Amino acid sequence: MKHIVDEIAAMLMAVEDGNENALRAYVELKRIEKVVEESLKQVFPEALTEASKYSEKTFSFNGAEITKKANPGRWDYKSCPRVEDVAAQLKEAQEQAKAAYNQSQKGALLLDGDQCVIEPAHYMHGSDSISVKITSL
Numbered sequence: 682m683k684h685i686v687d688e689i690a691a692m693l694m695a696v697e698d699g700n701e702n703a704l705r706a707y708v709e710l711k712r713i714e715k716v717v718e719e720s721l722k723q724v725f726p727e728a729l730t731e732a733s734k735y736s737e738k739t740f741s742f743n744g745a746e747i748t749k750k751a752n753p754g755r756w757d758y759k760s761c762p763r764v765e766d767v768a769a770q771l772k773e774a775q776e777q778a779k780a781a782y783n784q785s786q787k788g789a790l791l792l793d794g795d796q797c798v799i800e801p802a803h804y805m806h807g808s809d810s811i812s813v814k815i816t817s818l
Contacts, residue, residue, distance in 0.1 A: 732747055778799065
């Protein structure tokens with residue numbers, strides 16, 4: 682494990698020093714990330730079984746603090762017409778607020794059916810990113 686960490690650290694230093702192409706390093710790190718994610722999914726069931734052998738909720742193991750926890754359940758509202766109706770109303774109100782924002786950018790107001798002004802939503806620009814799809818390991 683230390684070997685992998687050392688190689689990653691060396692790659693990062695090479696990027697910082699200008700001796701390694703940052704995009705190439707980023708793609709390699711994404712490749713490592715994919716392998717790690719797939720490996721974690723594969724080993725998780727056995728790791729969960731192993732952790733269940735410890736009676737404590739939180740314990741130390743292999744230089745890490747392990748905490749066993751149950752994920753919360755989820756609610757399903759599909760059988761609740763009232764909740765579905767309110768969700769649809771919220772979605773419609775959000776669409777109207779977006780439309781009001783777009784109109785405000787043109788210096789205009791958006792009115793509802795009763796001729797009341799619809800308050801525009803506030804738009805927050807996202808940060809730039811790049812997407813990497815690993816096609817071969």
